Amino acid sequence: NAGVMQNPRHLVRRRGQEARLRCSPMKGHSHVYWYRQLPEEGLKFMVYLQKENIIDESGMPKERFSAEFPKEGPSILRIQQVVRGDSAAYFCASSLGSPASYEQYFGPGTRLTVT
Amino acid sequence: QKEVEQDPGPLSVPEGAIVSLNCTYSNSAFQYFMWYRQYSRKGPELLMYTYSSGNKEDGRFTAQVDKSSKYISLFIRDSQPSDSATYLCAMNSGGYQKVTFGTGTKLQVIP
Numbered sequence: 073n074a075g076v077m078q079n080p081r082h083l084v085r086r087r088g089q090e091a092r093l094r095c096s097p098m099k100g101h102s103h104v105y106w107y108r109q110l111p112e113e114g115l116k117f118m119v120y121l122q123k124e125n126i127i128d129e130s131g132m133p134k135e136r137f138s139a140e141f142p143k144e145g146p147s148i149l150r151i152q153q154v155v156r157g158d159s160a161a162y163f164c165a166s167s168l169g170s171p172a173s174y175e176q177y178f179g180p181g182t183r184l185t186v187t
Numbered sequence: 188q189k190e191v192e193q194d195p196g197p198l199s200v201p202e203g204a205i206v207s208l209n210c211t212y213s214n215s216a217f218q219y220f221m222w223y224r225q226y227s228r229k230g231p232e233l234l235m236y237t238y239s240s241g242n243k244e245d246g247r248f249t250a251q252v253d254k255s256s257k258y259i260s261l262f263i264r265d266s267q268p269s270d271s272a273t274y275l276c277a278m279n280s281g282g283y284q285k286v287t288f289g290t291g292t293k294l295q296v297i298p
Contacts (some may be wrong), residue, residue: 074222075214076230079216085250105285105286107288112195113288113290114193114275114290114291115275116288117285117286117287118289120283120285122249127223127283128283128284130285131285163230163231165231169283173279173281173282173283173284173285173286174219174221174236174277174278174281175221175233175236176233176286177233178223178230178231178232178233179230180229180230181228182231183228183231
């Protein structure tokens, strides 16, 4: 009965290092979404993935950020050469997909701190 | 102009009060309207969703959608201290479309 799982829950990186965030969707869900949340701000959409496909990456910064959802294993959000401005909570959500893309279930988030 | 506007609050009410939370939006293609609740330092939790215009009730919660005015509301009856959280409205146009969130309204219910 596991929900959406994210790890690590907290991640500290120094400027210039790489951050790798993992998300395992709910059982039976094949669609994954990544969001970023800054203090006092709402959830900002980053990317929408289906197994082995990127459906919508319109919210991803053009540089340093990438995401994948392989056939086997969790979805990964990768941030290369992190900067202080990348410090935020990153949430992953999953759904059954169309037409239920609106019904998303969220994980507990990964809080990234860049020092 | 943001696609979805939501008053950030904070909104402070006494226990037992009726709470009204609202969002406006600009994209007429939106068809699915959701409300999420987020406790501090937790992930958002889906409360309710509504398709197109109309009302939907679930226990103490009622969601209303007025597509002609591009306005959605969430009402909480008999509010409890455990309802203290941030409430986010969200919407999308269905299919393989991303969900757009409001910035959230912080609610505090005082015992």
